[in-house]
Amino acid sequence: MDHEADAHRTDLMTITRHVLNEQTKYPESRGDFTILLSHIVLGCKFVCSSVSKAGLAKLFGLAGETNIQGEEQKKLDVLSNEVFVKALISSGRTCILVSEENEEAIFVDPSKRGRYIVVFDPLDGSSNIDCGVSIGTIFGIYLVKDEENPTIDDVLQAGKNLVAAGYCMYGSACTLVLSTGSGVNGFTLDPSLGEFILTHPNIKIPKKGKIYSVNEGNAKNWDEPTTKFVEKCKFPTDGSPPRSLRYIGSMVADVHRTLLYGGIFLYPADKKSPNGKLRLLYEVFPMSYLMEQAGGQAFTGKQRALDLVPGKIHERSPVFLGSYDDVEEIKTLYAAAN
Ligand code: AFP
Numbered sequence: 001m002d003h004e005a006d007a008h009r010t011d012l013m014t015i016t017r018h019v020l021n022e023q024t025k026y027p028e029s030r031g032d033f034t035i036l037l038s039h040i041v042l043g044c045k046f047v048c049s050s051v052s053k054a055g056l057a058k059l060f061g062l063a064g065e066t067n068i069q070g071e072e073q074k075k076l077d078v079l080s081n082e083v084f085v086k087a088l089i090s091s092g093r094t095c096i097l098v099s100e101e102n103e104e105a106i107f108v109d110p111s112k113r114g115r116y117i118v119v120f121d122p123l124d125g126s127s128n129i130d131c132g133v134s135i136g137t138i139f140g141i142y143l144v145k146d147e148e149n150p151t152i153d154d155v156l157q158a159g160k161n162l163v164a165a166g167y168c169m170y171g172s173a174c175t176l177v178l179s180t181g182s183g184v185n186g187f188t189l190d191p192s193l194g195e196f197i198l199t200h201p202n203i204k205i206p207k208k209g210k211i212y213s214v215n216e217g218n219a220k221n222w223d224e225p226t227t228k229f230v231e232k233c234k235f236p237t238d239g240s241p242p243r244s245l246r247y248i249g250s251m252v253a254d255v256h257r258t259l260l261y262g263g264i265f266l267y268p269a270d271k272k273s274p275n276g277k278l279r280l281l282y283e284v285f286p287m288s289y290l291m292e293q294a295g296g297q298a299f300t301g302k303q304r305a306l307d308l309v310p311g312k313i314h315e316r317s318p319v320f321l322g323s324y325d326d327v328e329e330i331k332t333l334y335a336a337a338n
Contacts, residue, residue, distance in 0.1 A: 013198035015041060015176065015187045022180055032093045033164070033180070036116050036141070039091035041196060043084040044137055044168040044176060047123065048189060050079060051135065051170040076129055077101060080122035080137070088118050095150040098313050100124070100282055105155055105313055116163075117142040117155055119281040119313075124167075125250025134171035136252025140286040141165065155313055159285035159306035167286065169252045177203070177256065179293040184259070200260075205296040208325040209263030211244045213254045221270035225301070225333035229266075232329075251278065255287050255321070259294055264322035264330070269301060276318035280310045284319045297327035301334055 019037055023029045054076060081101040088094045089106075093114030097106040100121040108114075120139040128135050141164040144154045166178035174189035176196050186200025212233045219227065233243040243263070248254050251265075258265045267278045278284050288298030288305040298305035298321035305319055320330045 012193075012195070015178070015196040015198070018185065018187075018198055019180065022182070032114060032116070033141075036088075036091050036093040036114070036118075037164075037178075039087040039093075040084075040118075040139060040166075041176070043080070043087045043122070044174070044196075045189065045194065046083045046087075047076075047080045047137060048168070048170050048174040050076060051129075054129065077123045077126050084120060084122045084137070094118055095144050095147060096152075096155055098155055098281055100279060100314075103314075105152060107150060113147065113150075115144050115147045117144055117150075119155065119285070121279070121282040124252055124283065125248075128248070128250050133248060133250060134169055134253035134256075135250050136167050136169040136256075138167045138252060138282055138286050139165065140282060140289065152313070155281070156310050158309045159280075159288055162285060162289050162306075165286035165289040167252045167255070167290070169256050171253060171256075175199075175256065177259070177290065179290050181293070184290055184294045203259060203294050205259050205291065205294040205323055206262030207295070207323055209243075209258070209261065209323040210241075211246050211258070211261060211263030212266065212326075213245070213247050213258060213263065214266040214268070215247060215249065216245070218268075218270050218272075221272050222268055223270070223301075223337075225330065225337050226266065226268040226270075228333050229330050251283055251287065255290070258322045259290065259296075262323045262326075264320060264326040266320050266330075267318060268320070269318040273316070275316040278316060278319055280308060280315045280317045281313060284308075284317050288319065288321055291321045295324060296322050297324050297331075299327050299331050299334075 019034050081099055088097055089108050089112055092112050094116050095108050095113045096117045098119040118141055122137055124138050125135040140162050142157055143163055144150045164180045168176045176187045184203040187196035188199040190197050254265050267276050269276045284305055291298045301318045320327055
């Protein structure tokens with residue numbers, strides 16, 4: 001990237017301008033998606049600002065509540081969830097919301113209803129908040145079948161039916177990565193403008209990577225294909241050098257690195273957690289969608305991740321996602337084991 005040229009750039013491609021440009025490809029489009037996205041962007045800016053001020057504002061620490069997964073809920077989780085829920089409802093473009101922080105799906109009042117369903121994790125990686133490690137928001141967007149009559153079945157759709165997905169990472173920069181089904185683009189928040197500017201156009205994941213990313217503390221409970229794969233990463237038998245291990249424990253940060261540098265991110269099933277840890281609707285599906293859109297793959301150990309149809313809104317699934325060739329390797333190991 002030419003930083004000097006960047007400093008003098010006068011034709012700024014904001015995220016809104018980018019999405020409006022995309023919309024011109026669809027003459028029937030009514031601008032609803034742009035409006036919805038602007039409300040998601042507002043939520044991301046709010047969380048970004050809260051995360052950076054969290055120490056100052058004494059927002060660190062527990063809110064004294066436990067969410068439905070039995071995890072400690074921090075103040076920032078509560079706040080972020082409230083901001084996103086309110087922003088999404090007030091967009092007038094949503095009919096059902098599913099948040100990691102709410103046990104039940106939220107059905108929007110008919111007076112404020114639109115045709116989009118948003119599934120999201122408002123603040124993923126919250127155990128990293130207190131030490132200042134990158135955290136993020138993950139979201140996926142579906143269309144409802146009948147706007148007048150939204151039902152829970154509209155949410156329980158295969159990931160391949162998503163119309164858009166993305167994440168916002170609150171790290172050394174605030175970066176929003178988005179796909180509306182024709183590639184993946186990354187935008188960085190310019191704090192002086194308060195705008196997300198296109199900085200990573202048309203992201204393509206390297207076909208093969210040199211990094212693997214997994215919580216190795218769970219190794220004693222892994223199945224054979226995962227164990228073999230990680231063993232091969234450390235002790236390759238084909239003459240290639242061993243791979244590097246990187247694991248942050250914030251899915252957004254681990255996936256962002258994987259998308260840009262290549263490699264594979266694994267959250268496998270294990271003997272203790274037969275469905276893994278990550279939630280299908282608002283972790284596995286959006287990230288799998290982005291990976292495929294960037295030229296990578298996402299696999300559950302049994303099938304393409306985006307082909308899964310959730311049975312319930314907070315369902316979990318194992319996932320292996322990243323560079324095409326790396327995921328191909330794990331698919332081969334699972335095929336040999338079955
Ligand atoms: P928290 O939100 O509880 O920190 O969990 C984060 C997360 O859902 C995901 O962002 C990580 O990839 C994964 O869990 C890390 O899980 P382990 O701590 O089991 O490695």
